[in-house]
Amino acid sequence: MFKGNLLTNFTFLCALFFLLTVSFLDARKEKNLLRFEFRKLLMGVVARIVVYAPNDYIAKWACSRAFLRIAQLDELMSDYRNDSELMRVCRNGHLSPLQVSKDLFFVLERALELSRRSNGAFDVTVGPFVSLWRRARQTKQLPTEHELNEAKKLVGWEKIQLDASKGTVKLAIAGMKLDLGGIAKGYAADCALKVLQKFGLRHALIELGGDIVLGEPPPNRKGWRIGILNENGKPEKVLELANCAISTSGSTEQYVEIDGKRYAHIVDPRTGLGLTKLVLVTVIAKDGITADSLATALCVLGEKEGHKLAKAYGAMAFFRERKN
Numbered sequence: 001m002f003k004g005n006l007l008t009n010f011t012f013l014c015a016l017f018f019l020l021t022v023s024f025l026d027a028r029k030e031k032n033l034l035r036f037e038f039r040k041l042l043m044g045v046v047a048r049i050v051v052y053a054p055n056d057y058i059a060k061w062a063c064s065r066a067f068l069r070i071a072q073l074d075e076l077m078s079d080y081r082n083d084s085e086l087m088r089v090c091r092n093g094h095l096s097p098l099q100v101s102k103d104l105f106f107v108l109e110r111a112l113e114l115s116r117r118s119n120g121a122f123d124v125t126v127g128p129f130v131s132l133w134r135r136a137r138q139t140k141q142l143p144t145e146h147e148l149n150e151a152k153k154l155v156g157w158e159k160i161q162l163d164a165s166k167g168t169v170k171l172a173i174a175g176m177k178l179d180l181g182g183i184a185k186g187y188a189a190d191c192a193l194k195v196l197q198k199f200g201l202r203h204a205l206i207e208l209g210g211d212i213v214l215g216e217p218p219p220n221r222k223g224w225r226i227g228i229l230n231e232n233g234k235p236e237k238v239l240e241l242a243n244c245a246i247s248t249s250g251s252t253e254q255y256v257e258i259d260g261k262r263y264a265h266i267v268d269p270r271t272g273l274g275l276t277k278l279v280l281v282t283v284i285a286k287d288g289i290t291a292d293s294l295a296t297a298l299c300v301l302g303e304k305e306g307h308k309l310a311k312a313y314g315a316m317a318f319f320r321e322r323k324n
Helices: 006-023 027-032 058-076 085-092 102-117 124-139 147-154 184-198 288-301 302-312
Strands: 034-040 045-053 159-163 168-171 205-209 211-214 224-227 235-241 245-250 255-258 259-265 278-285 316-322
Touching: 006 302, 045 058, 045 211, 045 235, 058 102, 058 168, 058 184, 085 102, 102 124, 102 159, 102 168, 102 288, 124 147, 124 255, 147 168, 184 205, 184 211, 184 245, 184 288, 211 224, 211 288, 224 278, 245 288, 278 288, 288 302, 288 316, 302 316
Parallel strands: none
Antiparallel strands: 034 045, 045 205, 159 168, 205 211, 211 245, 224 235, 245 278, 255 259, 278 316
């Protein structure tokens, strides 16, 4: 019946038995579920999973698979790893259309949709500008006008061509650098939650930096208690949420001060400059990929236009903004 070596067959049978066992968990025994929390460094941040499970064996096994899924997505979408699929697209995508994984294609597709709807306030081709500002943070020197103009030639979401029928990506010109830092973590958290749900663990919270994805609430509670932070990092209100995502992005922590002016790590793709306003945006949306990318876009757009865009996505946004 089974082909392959004994070890492979045994592993398959163990996994099958485990999944069948989990699938028969009685929902009426939710009061007996125990709380477990696990942390692991992934995607440049501490990934945290809180889950309610019948025992530590199921909790550890399911969460290890969820962490593995996040790690796999990091291997695909990191702009820090030269061997990632994203960097392969950056190197060779201008030569001919490249077929990419379903995960990367989906994220790029969603990114371009938001770029269009935000009039370029969100743009994953912003990589050349981001590289300039990473250097500026180290050297405390602004990019020159010539450097910004040269980088601008490589930026523009319209320069990405997607072919859904073939699953391919084509870049318009050589030298483009894609940066998924404003969308990939939210998507990874979505995927991690789906892994847990496959193991029958519906009461879960996944946190990746400023991005949180929520499943069913803890047993016998209406929701997960999530604090909305002010610009000083202190909770200004606490909400009870479930089956949604919440992401916070802003210019209050990561910045560089040059000649008495403060520039944030968030770059406006339309100008190439780091934001100079102090802004903190929290978005509540249906899933992580929406909340994560919207939070970044709304920091650039500002409160008036930001609320309009959030409403168009069926999301809720909280703005804390003041002049530098």
